[in-house]
Amino acid sequence: xxxxxxxxxxxxxxxxxxxxxxxxxxxxxxxxxxxxxxxxxxxxxxxxxxxxxxxxxxxxxxxxxxxxxxxxxxxxxxxxxxxxxxxxxxxxxxxxxxxxxxxxxxxxxxxxxxxxxxxxxxxxxxxxxxxxxxxxxxxxxxxxxxxxxxxxxxxxxxxxxxxxxxxxxxxxxxxxxxxxxxxxxxxxxxxxxxxxxxxxxxxxxxxxxxxxxxxxxxxxxxxxxxxxxxxxxxxxxxxxxxxxxxxxxxxxxxxxxxxxxxxxxxxxxxxxxxxxxxxxxxxxxxxxxxxxxxxxxxxxxxxxxxxxxxxxxxxxxxxxxxxxxxxxxxxxxxxxxxxxxxxxxxxxxxxxxxxxxxxxxxxxxxxxxxxxxxxxxxxxxxxxxxxxxxxxxxxxxxxxxxxxxxxxxxxxxxxxxxxxxxxxxx
Amino acid sequence: xxxxxxxxxxxxxxxxxxxxxxxxxxxxxxxxxxxxxxxxxxxxxxxxxxxxxxxxxxxxxxxxxxxxxxxxxxxxxxxxxxxxxxxxxxxxxxxxxxxxxxxxxxxxxxxxxxxxxxxxxxxxxxxx
Numbered sequence: 225x226x227x228x229x230x231x232x233x234x235x236x237x238x239x240x241x242x243x244x245x246x247x248x249x250x251x252x253x254x255x256x257x258x259x260x261x262x263x264x265x266x267x268x269x270x271x272x273x274x275x276x277x278x279x280x281x282x283x284x285x286x287x288x289x290x291x292x293x294x295x296x297x298x299x300x301x302x303x304x305x306x307x308x309x310x311x312x313x314x315x316x317x318x319x320x321x322x323x324x325x326x327x328x329x330x331x332x333x334x335x336x337x338x339x340x341x342x343x344x345x346x347x348x349x350x351x352x353x354x355x356x357x358x359x360x361x362x363x364x365x366x367x368x369x370x371x372x373x374x375x376x377x378x379x380x381x382x383x384x385x386x387x388x389x390x391x392x393x394x395x396x397x398x399x400x401x402x403x404x405x406x407x408x409x410x411x412x413x414x415x416x417x418x419x420x421x422x423x424x425x426x427x428x429x430x431x432x433x434x435x436x437x438x439x440x441x442x443x444x445x446x447x448x449x450x451x452x453x454x455x456x457x458x459x460x461x462x463x464x465x466x467x468x469x470x471x472x473x474x475x476x477x478x479x480x481x482x483x484x485x486x487x488x489x490x491x492x493x494x495x496x497x498x499x500x501x502x503x504x505x506x507x508x509x510x511x512x513x514x515x516x517x518x519x520x521x522x523x524x525x526x527x528x529x530x531x532x533x534x535x536x537x538x539x540x541x542x543x544x545x546x547x548x549x550x551x552x553x554x555x556x557x558x559x560x561x562x563x564x565x566x567x568x569x570x571x572x573x574x575x576x577x578x579x580x581x582x583x584x585x586x587x588x589x590x591x592x593x594x595x596x597x598x599x600x601x602x603x604x605x606x607x608x609x610x611x612x613x614x615x616x617x618x619x620x621x622x623x624x625x626x627x628x629x630x631x632x633x634x635x636x637x638x639x640x641x642x643x644x645x646x647x648x649x650x
Numbered sequence: 651x652x653x654x655x656x657x658x659x660x661x662x663x664x665x666x667x668x669x670x671x672x673x674x675x676x677x678x679x680x681x682x683x684x685x686x687x688x689x690x691x692x693x694x695x696x697x698x699x700x701x702x703x704x705x706x707x708x709x710x711x712x713x714x715x716x717x718x719x720x721x722x723x724x725x726x727x728x729x730x731x732x733x734x735x736x737x738x739x740x741x742x743x744x745x746x747x748x749x750x751x752x753x754x755x756x757x758x759x760x761x762x763x764x765x766x767x768x769x770x771x772x773x774x775x776x777x778x
Binding site for chain 2: 354356404405406414
């Protein structure tokens with residue numbers, strides 16, 4: 225890919241990709257998020273000043289590590305001078321010594337590494353996604369420290385005021401410090417549950433970017449890109465975790481359809497109406513390859529199942545060629561592991577496609593009878609669609625109206641309005 | 651790092667009879683485990699909320715009321731103070747407390763005034 229002509233953008237992108245490892249290592253050595261981030265930030269400023277003129281260094285990662293490390297040492301020395309207690313002095317000296325030993329050229333493939341999972345980025349991911357932190361805090365912290373997104377960017381993406389986001393980050397870091405959240409990869413017996421937490425955070429970020437919610441389109445694309453990038457990092461660091469591969473596959477298989485999802489005027493294009501020629505085939509191939517690798521490990525999980533469903537959609541040359549029977553079966557399997565109403569709703573939609581709207585409506589109405597998902601717009605939209613296909617127009621209209629009551633997104637509202645008009649006519 | 655593990659349970663659901671015996675034994679086992687690890691600092695069962703008294707001072711007036719601070723379904727029934735390695739360690743311990751199965755355990759880190767105050771970067775910030 226040709227480098228962008230704007231040197232600032234080049235530095236920005238390169239820096240963001242390389243600085244995650246640096247931040248992670250500095251946090252481990254310094255035991256302080258803010259100090260680590262400040263040191264890296266100072267290195268970034270220097271990069272902006274020198275790279276455009278002198279050219280990007282041959283090994284940007286090593287340059288950033290060396291520069292940030294030196295900035296951190298400077299700050300520590302200032303702290304030492306102000307330190308009054310001998311205890312504090314001793315600690316600062318110890319940190320400085322450890323910092324000096326950090327090897328900027330070390331790579332995760334080096335034979336000297338005890339194991340790949342010693343990578344500091346993995347420690348950082350698990351710390352940012354610790355269950356003791358509120359979910360919004362986990363998302364914000366992950367994007368800020370690993371994703372390299374700025375506070376205003378994250379705030380815009382999640383439609384919260386910048387000051388709220390900033391406070392969220394402050395409180396999260398304070399909790400990590402004050403409650404003693406350890407900076408490490410969880411021990412084996414905790415790993416499955418904790419990894420599941422990390423995957424959910426990344427998936428949440430991806431969905432926020434992929435979903436049709438209103439908001440800045442550019443920043444939403446940025447979220448998908450970041451989620452996928454972090455997904456790749458996770459797969460690099462944990463290549464034997466099938467669910468990590470499953471998540472990356474799932475994101476790639478969805479992201480492949482991005483171009484075809486919105487019409488010329490920004491309107492929503494349903495899966496069945498999308499121009500499949502605009503789907504990104506290399507992404508689909510990559511997603512399928514990852515999924516196959518995951519499935520070979522014979523430890524199926526929710527991410528892999530959802531990826532398999534996405535792969536079946538991406539496989540179909542035309543909507544009519546979609547293997548809905550298989551998809552319905554996968555949702556049934558997913559429901560066994562994750563028995564949630566939303567999974568059941570998705571299953572109902574697949575069953576309707578495979579066996580006719582009557583069969584699907586039976587399942588949807590069972591959810592309604594059980595009082596599930598009453599305020600979930602897609603329940604009513606799905607129900608409306610089934611009723612429409614069965615020619616039960618007035619009931620369909622009522623369901624579309626309920627769906628509209630619950631939908632804020634413009635593109636989705638336009639679509640529902642159109643359907644409502646259709647059933648009202650006929 | 652020292653933590654207080656606060657045990658909240660619904661007093662109405664407290665085991666009685668034989669089940670109470672089993673609960674006592676379970677608490678005994680947990681206490682032994684914590685003591686053996688050398689991290690036990692304190693631990694007590696509290697008398698029920700019917701014996702509680704709440705005190706507040708407002709505008710120089712001491713106001714005394716019958717009952718616990720907050721009338722909630724789950725009430726504070728006991729606590730342990732432990733010196734755990736970190737939060738993960740405290741979480742694992744909390745999960746072993748018998749009350750966790752039918753109630754909630756709140757983990758609160760203890761403010762250690764003895765150790766270096768806050769982070770040194772705060773000192774730098776204050777010094778400008």
